[in-house]
Amino acid sequence: MSQVLSSKQYIQSLPRYITLCERNYLRMLKLLPEETPGECRIIDLASARYSLAVEGVSKYTTDILIEQVAVVSEHLPHFSLSVRLYHDAKVAEVIHRNYHRRIKPSYGYPNPDMHQKDEKYQVNAFLADWLMVCLEKGRVQLNWDVNNGMV
Numbered sequence: 001m002s003q004v005l006s007s008k009q010y011i012q013s014l015p016r017y018i019t020l021c022e023r024n025y026l027r028m029l030k031l032l033p034e035e036t037p038g039e040c041r042i043i044d045l046a047s048a049r050y051s052l053a054v055e056g057v058s059k060y061t062t063d064i065l066i067e068q069v070a071v072v073s074e075h076l077p078h079f080s081l082s083v084r085l086y087h088d089a090k091v092a093e094v095i096h097r098n099y100h101r102r103i104k105p106s107y108g109y110p111n112p113d114m115h116q117k118d119e120k121y122q123v124n125a126f127l128a129d130w131l132m133v134c135l136e137k138g139r140v141q142l143n144w145d146v147n148n149g150m151v
Contacts (some may be wrong), residue, residue, distance in 0.1 A: 021091035027131035044139040
């Protein structure tokens with residue numbers, strides 16, 4: 001029995017990764033509710049419903065939890081991402097996926113958990129795609145304040 005091991009270690013392209021995180025930051029700002037802990041915004045996307053909840057706010061960071069609220073199909077897993085916005089660097093990065101431990105920058109391959117070598121980049125690229133779809137096709141309920149002349 002032979003074991004296949006890659007001799008080349010994966011090296012992430014930092015400029016490519018930072019560019020992705022910067023774009024995610026700008027897209028995320030368009031979807032965020034008020035940056036107050038506990039604030040939430042519901043986004044309807046086709047037959048699915050997602051919530052963006054502000055979990056924590058500090059001077060330089062904001063933690064956001066993106067969760068699937070309405071189930072699309074019983075065959076699809078629950079969707080959840082924890083995203084941290086770094087306001088000083090103007091980047092957004094996925095820090096947890098589906099309540100798993102922190103995502104490492106890269107993984108050796110093969111590994112016991114079957115993570116991809118560039119798992120961190122792929123998860124952040126997924127966030128970019130998801131944010132784009134939300135901005136293009138998502139619907140948000142607006143609560144107009146009639147008493148303040150908004151309507």
